Amino acid sequence: MEKELCFVTVIGKDQKGIIARMANSVYEKEINIEDISQKVLEGYFVMSMLIDVQDSDYSLDEIEKDLREIGEEMGLQVQLQHEEIFKAMHRV
Template sequence: MPAERVFVVVLGADQKGIIARTSTLLYEKGANIEDVQQKIMDGTFVMTLLADVSDCNCDTAGLRDSLEDLGAQMGLTVMVQAESVIKAMQRV
């Protein structure tokens, strides 16, 4: 089951270009961003993007690898999780 929608979580020090570079990468991979939330929590930049990946040109693992590489370049932690996991945990 390729997850239809995934959450991308980005954590780390605030800097220029986090949203721009993350969303560009998602665009290049064919993902459609449906929701973005972002705030500073305890001095840490936290962003979540909800993306529809059903038309992606790679699988979830490939997308995760690319996003993690980008995170490594920018000194950020990036996680990709299926929406279904978050929904199972946070909604009854």
């Protein structure tokens, strides 16, 4: 089965519920979390999520809008980037 992968990055002041809210948002849209990594550095939360949007009926714009709204409510910066754009930007 082919995957359509996107990278989600979240940065901001550490607080309870960040992972839960982001994960719940993608779950509600039939999106699978392929990989997730998070760290807290000097009180700042940094998370990268690799998600597969292949089975979702939502557009990338809708997915990003919802994640950014959660980020705004929590004082976080959220970015969604399609795998192809990520690869093009990081090609050596």
